Amino acid sequence: MLRHNIVRKVVPCAIILLLIFIFLNPIGQLTWTLEVEPSTRLHVPQTNKSQTINVQRTTLSDLPTSTSERTPQSAAEKFFVFSPKCKIPYVDALSKEFLDMTLPMPFKACTADPDLFSVSYNRETKYYTLHLHHQLMRTHFSNYSDYACFYYETMAGTNDSFAIARRAQFFEADFIVPRHFLGLVASCNDIRNVSRVVQADAFSFVQYPGNRNETSDAWRAEHYPSVFLFGIDSMSRMNFHRTMPLTSQFVRHSGWYEMEGYNKVGDNTLPNLLALLTGRSPKWWSKSCNLKTTGCFNYITYLWDHFHNAGYLTAYAEDLPSISTFNYLKAGFVRQPVDFYLRPFLMILEHVLEAVEYLGSNYYLGRRHSYSYIFDYARQLIQRFVHESPKPLFGLFWTSSLTHDDHSGGANLDASFVNYLEQYKDYGLFNKSIVILFSDHGARYGHLAEHASGFLEERLPMLHIYLPPGYRSRYPKVARALKLNRNRLTSNFDLHLGIRSIVEQIRPGIDFMKSYSCIGCRSLFRVVPRNRGCKDANIPVHWCACETYVPVATTGLAVRLGRMVVYRMNKYLAKLNLNTDCQQLYLGELLKAKRQLHFDDFGVEIDPPHGMEVYQLEFTTTPNGGKFRTLVSSRKQRGERSH
Secondary structure, eight states: OHHHHHHHHHHHHHHHHHHHHHHHOTTSSOOOEEEEOTTOOOOOOOOOTTSOOOOOOOOGGGSOOOOSSOOOOSSGGGEEEEETTEEEEOOOTTOGGGTGGGOOOOOOOSOOSOOSEEEEEETTTTEEEEEEOHHHHHHTOTTOSSEEEEEEEEEEOSSTTOEEEOOOEEOSSOEEEOTTOOEEEEEEEETTEEEEEEEEEEEEOOOOOSSOOHHHHHHHHHHSOOEEEEEETTOBHHHHHHHOHHHHHHTTSTTEEEOTTEEOOSSSHHHHHHHHHHSSOHHHHTTTSOTTSTTHHHHSOOHHHHHHHTTOEEEEEESOGGGOTTTTTSOOOSSOOSSEEOHHHHHHHHHHSOEEEETTEEEEETTEEHHHHHHHHHHHHHIIIIIISOOOEEEEEEEOTTTSSOTTTHHHHHHHHHHHHHHHHHTTHHHHOEEEEEOSOOOOSSHHHHSTTHHHHHHOBOEEEEOOHHHHHHOHHHHHHHHHHTTSOEEHHHHHHHHHHHHHHHOTTOOOOGGGOOTTOOOTTSOOOSSOOTTTTTOOGGGOSSSOEEEOOSSTHHHHHHHHHHHHHHHHHHHTTOTTTSOOOEEEEEEEEEEEOOBOTTSOBOOOGGGEEEEEEEEEEETTOOEEEEEEEEEOOTTOOOO
C-alpha cells in the first residue's frame, strides 16, 4: 500500500514538474539560470567538509592544436568565427588524437553473388525493362535444377503509414515495366521448396512524367538551375574532413564553398531540416497544428512547394523509413509531398527483403546497402532529367544508415559516395545545377561528443555549396557572398532563405507569405553581417556555438551547483503549493558538466566578466529518475581559489 501511495504521488508530480519547465522556457529546452552570489544562503545538503572543491579547468589550449588542415597565423585564424559578438574556436579536425576515436568498423559487402536481375531504360519508348539472366542460373546457381521467377509491384498506400506489394506475378523472360510502377521486387525460387530463395532484388523507377510541356521544360532547364541537396545525418564539418577525406577532396574543387560558421538551430534531425525546408522551427509550426497529428505535415509549405510552383519537378528520398525524419514518432504525410517520393518503395523492402543490422541501423536491405537505394534513385533522376531530357529539378536525398549511430561511419560511406558524385558529374549534374552537401548536426553522444571539442562537434554541421560556372557568371554577388560568409555565423534559416532566393531570381514577381519573415535571418546567398551573434541569427542560446563550453569534472563545485538547482526546483514546487503532493527531489547523478569559455578582442582566453562563471549541467533526480539540463551562473566567492 505504501509503495502504491508513493507511485501515486511521484508520477503526477513528475509530470507537473516537466510541464512547468517546458512552459517557463521560451525556446523549448529544459534550461534554468541560477545566479549564486557570495551572500546567498541556501538550505542545501552539505558536502563533506574534508572534500576539496575541484572543477577541472579545461581551456582552449586543451583543444587540438595541430595544424594539418591550416596554419593559424593571426588571432582570427584560431577561430572558425571571430567577431565581437561571436568567437567559435578553431579545431583541427585531423589532429592525431582523433585517430583512435574515429577508426571505422570493418566495411561489409552485402553479397558476392553476381546480379541475376538487371534493369535497362529505352530513351525512345521511355520504358524500363527487367532482365532475367538465365545464363547465370546455369553457371552460378547450377544446384537449382528447377526454379521459377516472380515480380511484386510496390505501390504507395493512401498515406505514409503503409505501402502495398501486389500479388506475385510469374515471368520467364524480359519484362517491360508498365509506366505506373513505382518499383518492384524480383525473386527466383526453388520449385521443389518455394521458401528457398535463389536470389531476390529490388528496383525503383523514375517514370517519365505525363502532361508536361516539353518545350517549356527545355527552356526552363536552359535558364533555371536544378537544385540537388545531399544530406548525411549526424556529420559535423570537422568529422566530415576526418572520416570522409575523398569526398572532402571532391568538394574542394572550383565552384564549391564551405561554411565554417554554420550553426544548427535544434537538437535532432526534424527541427534542423524543418528550419532548412520551411524557414521555421517545429515550435512555430505547432502553433497551427500538432506535428504528431495526421495531416499536419501536409499543412506546411516547403521549399519543394515553391520550386514546384515555379515549374520544377520535385523529389525526396530518405533511407531507414522506420525512423525517417517526418515519420519517427510522427504521422508523416497524408498526400505524397513531391513528384518523386521513394518512401513507399523502401517500406516494402524493409518487410520483404532480408535486412541486416550493423552499426546500429539497417546496414543493407536485400543485396544492397541501405544508402545505395537513395543515391541510385538520385542517379536515375539525373540521367532522366539532367542528361537525357533536361527539366528543372529540386531534390532532397538523405542518408542516416551509416552515420546516425556511429561517428566513424562516414569512413565506410566515403569511397562509395565519391563514386556516386563522379557518376553524377559524368551525367552533367555540375554543369548547370546548384548542389548542396550538408548535415543536420554533429555527434550528439558517444566518445566524440564527450571530447573537449564535443560542444562544437555537435553544433557545427557540415555545409558545402556548389555553384555551376554559368550561375557564378550571371550572379557574381552570390559567389562573393558565399566566399565572405565562410567564416561568419550562419544557420539553417539563412540557408533556407538562400535556396529560396533561387526561386526569386527566376520568378521575380513571386509573392512569398509574409508569415515567413524571419527577424534577424539573412539569405546565405547575400553577405551576412560580420558582427553577428546567435540572438541576431535566431539561433537558440543552448545550441549557440559562439559561447563555447568545455567539459569539466563532475565533482566538487559542479555537484554543489547541481544540488542548488534541485533545491530551487523544490522551492518552486512549494511556491505552487505542490510540495504536499509531490515528493522532495534530490540530485541523482550529474551526467555532464561544462564551463563557458571567454575571449578578449585578440582571441586570448580571459576570466569571465565580473567573475561570473557559467556552467552547463545535465543531471538526473531521484526518486522519479527525471533528466534535466540547466545553465548555472556562479560567482567566485572571496578567498576561494580559481576553478
